[in-house]
Amino acid sequence: MKPATQPSADWEIGSLSLSLEVVCSMAVNSLRQRIGRAVLTLLTICTATAFMMYLLTMPRSTDPVDIQSWRLMMILSLVVSGAGVLNTMLMSVTQRYREIGTMKCLGALDSFILYSVLLEAAILGLVGAFAGAIAGLIISILLALADHGGEVFRAMEIANLPGKLLFVFLVGMALTTLGALFPAFIASKMPPMDAMRGEK
Amino acid sequence: MTDFSEPDSTIRHSSLDTRHSADDTVEYTVMTRDVVKVYRMGDTEVRALDGVDVTIRTGEYISIMGPSGSGKTTLFNAIGGLMKPTSGNVFIDEIDVAQLDANELAWLRCRKIGYIFQSYNIVKVMTALENVTLPMLFGGVPPDEAQDRAVEILTRVGLGDRILHTPKELSGGQQQRVAIARAFANRPAIILADEPTANLDIHTGEEIIELMKEMNQERGVTVICSTHDHKMLDISDRIVWMRDGKVQKIANRADVDIEINTMKEKE
Numbered sequence: 001m002k003p004a005t006q007p008s009a010d011w012e013i014g015s016l017s018l019s020l021e022v023v024c025s026m027a028v029n030s031l032r033q034r035i036g037r038a039v040l041t042l043l044t045i046c047t048a049t050a051f052m053m054y055l056l057t058m059p060r061s062t063d064p065v066d067i068q069s070w071r072l073m074m075i076l077s078l079v080v081s082g083a084g085v086l087n088t089m090l091m092s093v094t095q096r097y098r099e100i101g102t103m104k105c106l107g108a109l110d111s112f113i114l115y116s117v118l119l120e121a122a123i124l125g126l127v128g129a130f131a132g133a134i135a136g137l138i139i140s141i142l143l144a145l146a147d148h149g150g151e152v153f154r155a156m157e158i159a160n161l162p163g164k165l166l167f168v169f170l171v172g173m174a175l176t177t178l179g180a181l182f183p184a185f186i187a188s189k190m191p192p193m194d195a196m197r198g199e200k
Numbered sequence: 201m202t203d204f205s206e207p208d209s210t211i212r213h214s215s216l217d218t219r220h221s222a223d224d225t226v227e228y229t230v231m232t233r234d235v236v237k238v239y240r241m242g243d244t245e246v247r248a249l250d251g252v253d254v255t256i257r258t259g260e261y262i263s264i265m266g267p268s269g270s271g272k273t274t275l276f277n278a279i280g281g282l283m284k285p286t287s288g289n290v291f292i293d294e295i296d297v298a299q300l301d302a303n304e305l306a307w308l309r310c311r312k313i314g315y316i317f318q319s320y321n322i323v324k325v326m327t328a329l330e331n332v333t334l335p336m337l338f339g340g341v342p343p344d345e346a347q348d349r350a351v352e353i354l355t356r357v358g359l360g361d362r363i364l365h366t367p368k369e370l371s372g373g374q375q376q377r378v379a380i381a382r383a384f385a386n387r388p389a390i391i392l393a394d395e396p397t398a399n400l401d402i403h404t405g406e407e408i409i410e411l412m413k414e415m416n417q418e419r420g421v422t423v424i425c426s427t428h429d430h431k432m433l434d435i436s437d438r439i440v441w442m443r444d445g446k447v448q449k450i451a452n453r454a455d456v457d458i459e460i461n462t463m464k465e466k467e
Binding site: 022030033102107109191193 | 277280282283302303306307309310311315321322323324325326330334335337338339343382386
């Protein structure tokens, strides 16, 4: 209780900050609590990146028509995984409008909402893309094994394999984070009262 | 009913005039000046607030009453920095809320205002403890200290044995207690409670009202509470009646006591 008649020093408008550690632990906690959705998102990312990895390492013919369709599949895999991640992240944000509104009423900054949604997506992207890249490689090997038997590694496109793994992993991560960027931005800019009125 | 509005409006205006003078002994936490809020609905304009002047003293327990659509919630949101008025000023401890940018508003909501909602709004995926810790973390309190304080305040509201429960495992009244603990956690200047008992049965509602009054007195925090509940009047220091976006009258509890029976009969 301080006299309102004297605009005192402790009424200087302060800044809010939140340590990275706290944001991280909250993101992990939020994922753990909504494990069902997290697994679903993981599956989307994992499937998409596995498909990409398979395309990169599968035995290829030099027929121009085949190369054409291979490119098309590559583009398709990017579009499908991008749309899938965008959709799941949008859903997960709309489901949480009320929660986001409450947090804003408690003093969460726009940037906090933005970072926490992005961070959750990045964690999912990290795990999903990693698992997907490995899974894609294994599928590719198994399928090639069925077709080519002992000749498997000569038939497959395994030149620069670590580079391909890294590439697929990074693309998977980037797609997930980009897919989450738009929903995260929408969520962070929402006025607290609108967010509170949102669906539960 | 209009009998009370005259003397009170005089008090309001004199307080405006003297708020900078050194010998002013009464402290004010909230002051609104000619607040207008216009909503556009298609072609029609709705004046949700139509020139509201209220001055609320530090440590006071204020009830805002009025039928739905009278502008209660809009006033509440204007004071809480949840929406910007179309014109007019809202001062909290002499800071004009309308002048603040998004980050400063977040700071205001975090450090100066505690919200209690009709529908509790406990974060579902978090335990009671995490819910109460949240505003302190936003306010930069170190996690360990925030946790200690959260345990202390949850114990105070009577949930000491339920700190690790999630909202699913708590009754409505218990959830509202978590919300009260959360609202008081950052030691705010004011508590804004929007019909906190509307979703509760009579008995639980009374307990919640009592708890809010106790916390108000213990901690000297100004409480502003919008309500339909006549029981709220008994513990309020002053009551603000709203109608059609205007303050119809402001009365002290002592004055209302005389009237309360006739009012009950009317409804």
